[in-house]
Amino acid sequence: MSDLNSRPAELPALLRALPEEAAPPYGYQEFERRARERARRSRGLAGGERLAAACVLGVGLLAVLVRLGVPAGAANPTTPGAPALVRAAPGPEDETLPPHAGLAERWLASLPEEPAIVHVGTRAAVLGLEDRIAQIDDLLSTARDNGDAAARLATLRQERARLVGTLVQVRYAEALADGSL
Amino acid sequence: MSRLATITVCPEVLARACHGEGAARQALYAQLAPATLNLIRRMVGQRALAEDLFQDTMMIFYERLGQYRHEAPIGAWLRQIAVSRCLMYLRSPWKRARLCLEPVDGGVAAEVAALVTPGYAGELIDLERALASLAPTARAIVWMYEVEGYSHQEIALAFGRSVSFSKSQLSRAHVRLRLLLEPEVQPPSCLI
Numbered sequence: 001m002s003d004l005n006s007r008p009a010e011l012p013a014l015l016r017a018l019p020e021e022a023a024p025p026y027g028y029q030e031f032e033r034r035a036r037e038r039a040r041r042s043r044g045l046a047g048g049e050r051l052a053a054a055c056v057l058g059v060g061l062l063a064v065l066v067r068l069g070v071p072a073g074a075a076n077p078t079t080p081g082a083p084a085l086v087r088a089a090p091g092p093e094d095e096t097l098p099p100h101a102g103l104a105e106r107w108l109a110s111l112p113e114e115p116a117i118v119h120v121g122t123r124a125a126v127l128g129l130e131d132r133i134a135q136i137d138d139l140l141s142t143a144r145d146n147g148d149a150a151a152r153l154a155t156l157r158q159e160r161a162r163l164v165g166t167l168v169q170v171r172y173a174e175a176l177a178d179g180s181l
Numbered sequence: 182m183s184r185l186a187t188i189t190v191c192p193e194v195l196a197r198a199c200h201g202e203g204a205a206r207q208a209l210y211a212q213l214a215p216a217t218l219n220l221i222r223r224m225v226g227q228r229a230l231a232e233d234l235f236q237d238t239m240m241i242f243y244e245r246l247g248q249y250r251h252e253a254p255i256g257a258w259l260r261q262i263a264v265s266r267c268l269m270y271l272r273s274p275w276k277r278a279r280l281c282l283e284p285v286d287g288g289v290a291a292e293v294a295a296l297v298t299p300g301y302a303g304e305l306i307d308l309e310r311a312l313a314s315l316a317p318t319a320r321a322i323v324w325m326y327e328v329e330g331y332s333h334q335e336i337a338l339a340f341g342r343s344v345s346f347s348k349s350q351l352s353r354a355h356v357r358l359r360l361l362l363e364p365e366v367q368p369p370s371c372l373i
C-alpha cells in the first residue's frame with residue numbers, strides 16, 4: 001500500500017545539494033564538430049536506408065516473380081503473325097510440383113528440427129506488475145476516501161487480486177527456471 | 182545550485198543567438214550546458230549515455246532556437262527538450278530490452294558507480310547511491326518532482342500515464358530511499 005506520508009522532509013534539500021556539473025562536458029567547438037559529424041552520419045544513414053529499401057523492394061519483386069512464375073508471354077513473346085510455339089509436354093515432376101518447389105524444400109530442410117528456446121528476463125514484467133498494483137492501491141485508497149460505490153471498490157479489489165495472481169505466477173516461473181523448487 | 186529552469190540569460194545575447202550569431206550561441210552554450218548535462222545525468226544515470234543525450238538535446242535546442250517565442254524562460258524551454266529526450270530514451274524498446282536482459286544487482290551496481298560523483302564525500306554519496314538504486318522511471322520522477330518542481334499532472338502528461346502512476350511511483354521511491362538512507366537497526370541478539 002502506498003504511503004504518501006512517507007516523504008522524507010529533508011529529501012528535496014538533500015537532492016538539491018547533490019554535486020552538480022561545474023562545466024559542460026566539452027566546449028562549444030567540440031559540440032559543433034560532433035553535431036556536424038552526427039549530421040553527416042545521419043545523411044549517410046539516410047542514403048543507406050534508401051539503398052536498403054531498394055534492395056528489399058528488389059528482393060520482394062523477385063520473390064513475387066518466383067512465386068507466380070515467369071509469365072509464358074514474357075518468356076516466349078509471340079509476335080502477331082508468328083506461329084505459336086508448341087510447349088513441350090510436361091514431365092511427371094512438372095505436373096505435381098511448381099517451379100519453386102525445390103527452393104522451398106531446401107529452405108524447409110535447412111530449418112532446425114526443434115524450435116529455438118529463448119530465455120528472457122522477468123524484471124520488466126515484474127516491475128510493470130508491481131507498478132500496476134501500486135497504482136490500483138492508490139485508486140483503492142482514493143475510492144475509499146471518497147466513499148465511492150461498493151461496486152467500484154469490488155472491481156478494484158478484483159483487479160488487484162488478478163494482478164497479484166499474475167505476479168505470483170511470474171515469481172513461480174522464476175523459481176522453476178532457477179531450479180530452486 | 183543553479184537549476185536549468187531558473188537560469189536567466191541576457192536578452193540581447195538571446196536575441197543574437199536566435200538570429201544564429203555564433204558568438205552568442207557559444208555564450209548561451211557556456212551558460213546552459215552544465216545544468217542541462219546535470220539534469221540529463223540525474224535522469225538517465227549513466228554518464229556516457231547522458232553525454233549522448235546531451236548532444237542530442239543541444240542540437241535540437243539550436244535547431245529550434247529560431248522558433249523560440251519568449252513565452253517561458255529559455256532554461257525552462259531547454260529543460261522541456263532535455264526531459265523529452267530523456268523520457269524518449271527511458272520509454273524506448275531498446276532500453277526495456279536491456280533492462281530485461283541485465284542482471285538486477287549487476288545493473289544497479291554499474292549505474293551506482295556511474296552516478297556517484299568522484300571526489301565527493303559525505304552523506305550525499307549515500308543519497309547518490311540510494312538514488313541510483315531506484316528504477317530509472319522512479320528516479321526520473323523523483324528528480325522531476327523534488328528538484329525540478331514538476332507537478333504530478335505534468336509528470337503524468339510527460340510519461341503519458343495517470344496522475345496516480347506518478348504519485349505511486351514517487352511514494353514507493355520515497356519508501357525505498359528512506360529504507361536505504363536510514364541506518365540499519367540490528368535485531369537484539371538472543372542468548373540461550
